[in-house]
Amino acid sequence: MSITVDLNALSVNYTENQGNLTLFDSAIFFSDEDSLVDTLTITLDGALPTEFLSVLFLPTGYLSSYDSNTGLLTISSDTGDISDANWQSVLRSVQYNNSSNNPPGTRELTVIASDTI
Numbered sequence: 001m002s003i004t005v006d007l008n009a010l011s012v013n014y015t016e017n018q019g020n021l022t023l024f025d026s027a028i029f030f031s032d033e034d035s036l037v038d039t040l041t042i043t044l045d046g047a048l049p050t051e052f053l054s055v056l057f058l059p060t061g062y063l064s065s066y067d068s069n070t071g072l073l074t075i076s077s078d079t080g081d082i083s084d085a086n087w088q089s090v091l092r093s094v095q096y097n098n099s100s101n102n103p104p105g106t107r108e109l110t111v112i113a114s115d116t117i
Helices: 082-092
Strands: 003-006 028-031 037-046 051-054 062-067 072-077 092-098 109-114
Touching: 003 037, 028 082, 037 051, 037 082, 062 082, 082 092
Parallel strands: none
Antiparallel strands: 003 028, 037 072, 037 109, 051 092, 062 072
């Protein structure tokens, strides 16, 4: 089983009152034929109450939820269409926002793709 998530992570900068910032707009996602990713989690380490992760694009049958206490964005699929192309589109639409007038400096994110089926 092999799952590869390449976020092509470059530093992105967030400015006060900027609104939504797309984080992984050139992410690449692929898995071998033995892997069917059905859950993707993204954790904003040390999340503050003013910070928020969201997903702009969700294919039909995909769900997302954000826990502001833990900084955990969970994206899952309850459909049989668990394609790499859909996951890649989802990753490319993950956004960060902060309502603080003094946003924090460097933030760290952890991304985990899981095959739980």
